[in-house]
Amino acid sequence: MGATHLPSTEFDGTGLDDQLEAEAEAALGEPAAEMVQLLGPDGTLGTDSVFSKYAERLDAEKLRGFYADMAAIRRFDQEATALQRQGQLALWVPLTGQEAAQIGSGRASQPQDYIFPTYREHGVALTRNVDLAELLRQFRGISNGGWNPKDTNFHLYTLVLAAQTPHAVGYAMGIQRDQRLAEANGLAESGTAEPKAAVMVYFGDGASSEGDVHESMVFASSYNAPVVFFCQNNHWAISVPTAVQTRIPLSNRAKGYGFPGIRVDGNDVIAVHAVTEWALEHARQGNGPVLIEAFTYRVGAHTTADDPTKYRESSEEALWRAKDPLDRLEKYLRSEGMADDAFFEQVAADGNELAAYIRKSTYESDTPDIRTAFANTYVEAHPLVAEELAWFEEYSAGFVGEDTAEGAGN
């Protein structure tokens, strides 16, 4: 299902550059034949022997919801980019182009599942009911998180590439233990056990080169942990193309660890949702990990500090804009009579309202007090922190009223 052919493992070292270049071109052109796709760029719904039945669960309301989510998060992305340009955010990490991968997968999760994002999963955050204004706190430099993961089962962003992947596996091992404990205590039979849960962890094609991804997959496989590895292959690790990260489709790597790997059209929200639902059910039922590679594209820059014109052709971007996840779902919804102009106008209006809320919340957000950093370095009392805080208080007290004095600061 969805697996692509493995290339020959024979390698004589000649022509590697040519080969990598050819593979890179191939990767950026037509996707692998075995990639799961249900909704094509033309807005036509196809079939798949395994995943169509998952797509059939989606009624018109859910599909409209997918569109609304994707439009909302794109609008949010535009607003955050603008806020960064205005100096209101220190940095922004755009997601435009990856809405289907994130909304499709996030909407496939259940409340009891736990999600470990990397730092671009704003769409997934939306599906987990994270207040998007809180999500901006990290990028404004007023928090290293912004939300309480316990409220939404959506973990903090992790900026050290792939460091969250072993956390996800460990958390999944914890779920597995809780489940075994519940079964041992007869809770499963009595129906009082918590619903079965799984973990989903996001990372990119660039992060797939990090050792933590490898170690995570080894652990996940060794302990059959209920975890879904969700790799958004957006084709560029800042300026380095996927071809430098891997010579085979990333989904094929799962075979080496002994669990299923599926490549899905990451711009097809219906297919992403179907594949992720399957994978999460697979994990929750105790069948072990799954790797999903969402084949998508980061249309914009890696971050607002990046300049993609230095390392890729604009024609490439245009190629992917033709596969836009929102456009294709809009075509489908219209052609099937599931949505009309009024719906899309309302979505646009809702987006503007969201943007206004984000803007207002950002402007009004409070600057934190460094005392909270003193308070949160350790859980338990720590004499060095106490000593330094006491010094800071005494030092700070020396400035009381100084800013109101004539000539202060000169």
Add this chain to the structure above:
Amino acid sequence: MTTMTIAKAINEGLRATLSNNPKSLLMGEDIGPLGGVYRVTDGLIAEFGADRVVDTPLAESGIVGTAIGLALRGYLPICEIQFDGFVFPGFNQITTQLAKMHSRSSGNLTVPVVIRIPYGGGIGSIEHHSESPEALFAHTAGLRIITPSNPHDAYWMIQQAVDCQDPVIVFEPKRRYWLKGEVDTEAAGLAENPFKAHVVREGTDATVVVYGPLVPVALAAANAAAEDGRSVEVIDLRSISPIDFDTIEASVKKTGRLIVAHEAPTFGGIGGEIAARISERAFHSLEAPVIRVGGFHMPYPVAKVEEDYLPDIDRILEALDRTFAY
């Protein structure tokens, strides 16, 4: 009171932890049927099963990283890193993730992971098996670091490390694993918390601060100095982060002289931190500059010359001579 080695005391401490807390579990390479390369976990898998004593893949980042995930889920993982020099593949997880999870979550998340690391030299081993990287971790806020020097501390400190809500690294002095001593397993715990230093020998003329493997060395040096009429106070630091400066300061105000000794390289080490802090706190009580005794600024040397590298009785006595020369 029961007499046992440090290795056995840690083993018993782990056994008590596993018995008392169903959410605790051990993780590490070869800790199952083998009982760890130092046999510290000997017999525990037979008693508690493979779910509680987890033989992991050979992957330090994976061990620490999955332990963080388990802790986020409410478990109490106790990781074993096989040797000090092999902790570095897990360094990223320890310093960028484990140490900071509580802080970066604005206090919402806790990760009470314990990491046991056999450390230090003197066992005649090969490359990467005899290092003292404690200062690298002590520099990272969010971690607590303790090191027992005797079986009683070892028995209780491991249990109290697990009880602590902060991540704790327990550096175990591997060349003292076979050091025997009395353990009061019936006590309510340690008389003082594991982050408090102990005055293990009282004196009036100079203070020697040591920890872990050097405690017996410092005591022997103090005994030798006594024959020359010098009364040397010895402090077992026990906790490398936080450091109990109050106990050191009180001692220095009494003796007027301070020597800090550790196996780790002197440069950038714990000794420098103690010297600086005590100079600030007790400058007018000092009769001489604080003297550091430690390893040299070189990779840990080959085993055949480690005797020249490791601080020994003579090196501490030489430092005492220097401090009394002022």
